[in-house]
Amino acid sequence: MWIRDALPKAFPNARVVLFGYDTTLVRSNSFQTIPDLALSLVNNLKASDLGAKKPLLFLAHSLGGIVVKETLVALANGDDRGRQILQQTAGAVFFGVPSRGMETQTLLTMVHGQANEGLLRDLATPSKYLQSLADRFVEVSGRMTLFWAFETRTSPTVTVSTSP
Amino acid sequence: MTPESATRGLYGQSSKTIFGINENHSDMVKFRNGDPNCQVVFEKLKKICEEWVPESNRLSLKCDEESHWMVPFGRNRDFVGRESILTSLLERIPPSADRADCQRTAVEGLSGIGKTQIALEAACRVRDQHQDCSVFWVPAADATSFENAYREIGRLLGVEGIDEDKVDVMALVKVALPRKVVGSWLLIIDNADDVELLFSTSQLAEYLPFSPNGSILFTTRNHEVAVRLDIPQRNIILTTEMDNTEATMLLRRGIKESQMQDTASTTALLDVLAYLPLAIKQASAYIAKTRISTTRYLEHYQSSDKR
Numbered sequence: 520m521w522i523r524d525a526l527p528k529a530f531p532n533a534r535v536v537l538f539g540y541d542t543t544l545v546r547s548n549s550f551q552t553i554p555d556l557a558l559s560l561v562n563n564l565k566a567s568d569l570g571a572k573k574p575l576l577f578l579a580h581s582l583g584g585i586v587v588k589e590t591l592v593a594l595a596n597g598d599d600r601g602r603q604i605l606q607q608t609a610g611a612v613f614f615g616v617p618s619r620g621m622e623t624q625t626l627l628t629m630v631h632g633q634a635n636e637g638l639l640r641d642l643a644t645p646s647k648y649l650q651s652l653a654d655r656f657v658e659v660s661g662r663m664t665l666f667w668a669f670e671t672r673t674s675p676t677v678t679v680s681t682s683p
Numbered sequence: 684m685t686p687e688s689a690t691r692g693l694y695g696q697s698s699k700t701i702f703g704i705n706e707n708h709s710d711m712v713k714f715r716n717g718d719p720n721c722q723v724v725f726e727k728l729k730k731i732c733e734e735w736v737p738e739s740n741r742l743s744l745k746c747d748e749e750s751h752w753m754v755p756f757g758r759n760r761d762f763v764g765r766e767s768i769l770t771s772l773l774e775r776i777p778p779s780a781d782r783a784d785c786q787r788t789a790v791e792g793l794s795g796i797g798k799t800q801i802a803l804e805a806a807c808r809v810r811d812q813h814q815d816c817s818v819f820w821v822p823a824a825d826a827t828s829f830e831n832a833y834r835e836i837g838r839l840l841g842v843e844g845i846d847e848d849k850v851d852v853m854a855l856v857k858v859a860l861p862r863k864v865v866g867s868w869l870l871i872i873d874n875a876d877d878v879e880l881l882f883s884t885s886q887l888a889e890y891l892p893f894s895p896n897g898s899i900l901f902t903t904r905n906h907e908v909a910v911r912l913d914i915p916q917r918n919i920i921l922t923t924e925m926d927n928t929e930a931t932m933l934l935r936r937g938i939k940e941s942q943m944q945d946t947a948s949t950t951a952l953l954d955v956l957a958y959l960p961l962a963i964k965q966a967s968a969y970i971a972k973t974r975i976s977t978t979r980y981l982e983h984y985q986s987s988d989k990r
Contacts, residue, residue, distance in 0.1 A: 609735035
């Protein structure tokens with residue numbers, strides 16, 4: 520069960536909206552960069568009826584957290600509607616978000632030459648992009664309540680399988 | 684994702700905002716029915732909603748770019764000595780001394796030892812060095828004076844609704860101080876002596892704000908308070924009685940040299956006053972007013988003592 524499915528029962532007054540994007544790595548034609556994904560989320564938010572009196576919360580997993588951070592930065596630097604959404608943002612819970620980058624060497628090997636290679640490069644440690652995003656995010660999130668979850672079990676790492 | 688990478692998105696976040704989920708990276712957002720991890724996440728969401736203040740209830744922008752000086756006393760022109768204590772304080776209390784934390788520092792010492800005057804002098808020096816830093820002084824001897832000072836801070840910051848009935852003034856100010864428009868600040872909690880007041884009956888300690896742009900200085904005669912406020916040992920500055928030079932300098936303020944000619948009785952007087960600045964100050968004021976000598980004052984003092 521995903522958090523999204525558990526939420527309506529625990530918070531009957533909340534409206535839960537899912538924002539997804541293409542995370543397929545191998546043989547992907549997607550050349551979306553993080554700012555592209557963020558822009559798409561910004562537009563989604565602007566098009567939504569958020570009900571001005573209610574707080575807006577983000578739950579973001581992994582790369583999604585980077586997208587959320589980039590989105591909030593973009594809202595701050597955008598138009599009035601954007602800033603209004605930012606003002607409505609009460610906070611976020613980030614799950615295993617690679618705020619300082621991740622070990623992407625293995626993943627990089629996999630996507631070499633593909634359109635989404637740039638996206639992964641953005642995430643490799645040490646990442647100038649992530650550092651700069653962290654700085655910009657601090658600027659816009661001072662008022663928000665943020666929580667950061669980290670996983671305590673190791674995750675299986677990727678290997679490219681040559682067998683069918 | 685290491686805890687390091689997964690959590691260092693923000694500077695100055697406290698460990699209270701970080702939590703572990705006993706799953707691997709992809710399973711950390713999937714829950715079984717009644718999964719305790721799920722409850723933990725829901726708690727966080729509730730907390731975010733509780734701390735949210737709708738925009739209409741927020742600060743107006745009137746405090747933008749302004750710094751405030753809310754201290755109920757003027758600079759004490761008779762302040763003498765205490766240089767090593769002041770040096771320690773000035774290394775610790777300016778908000779910029781630790782940009783990643785809302786550092787807490789305490790001046791601890793007996794009643795009458797001069798903690799408040801030291802805090803006042805330190806505040807003046809912070810102000811001299813950091814003109815953009817606001818200073819707010821909160822007396823913590825009782826709940827009413829604490830709340831009144833908070834209300835005054837709220838007014839200065841232009842917190843909406845601060846003068847309305849039934850608002851939680853202290854809660855409003857607690858969330859207002861970390862706002863960016865407020866800038867950097869030094870909060871002084873004077874006479875934080877009463878454990879009950881701070882931690883049980885009025886729970887005043889709950890209303891201490893947190894901001895990496897802020898810093899809190901306490902004066903206390905109660906070591907337990909300093910400990911329970913989580914002040915690290917190196918930030919607890921012990922204040923003892925004055926040394927002979929400081930005490931003589933303090934006594935001399937406002938007294939003519941002719942009144943202190945007898946150095947033996949001056950020293951004897953300082954001895955009976957136990958080098959306590961408050962006692963010296965009172966003696967000095969009395970001597971200045973009555974224009975008697977320290978020798979004569981000492982006689983007075985000792986004879987009244989015997990009675």
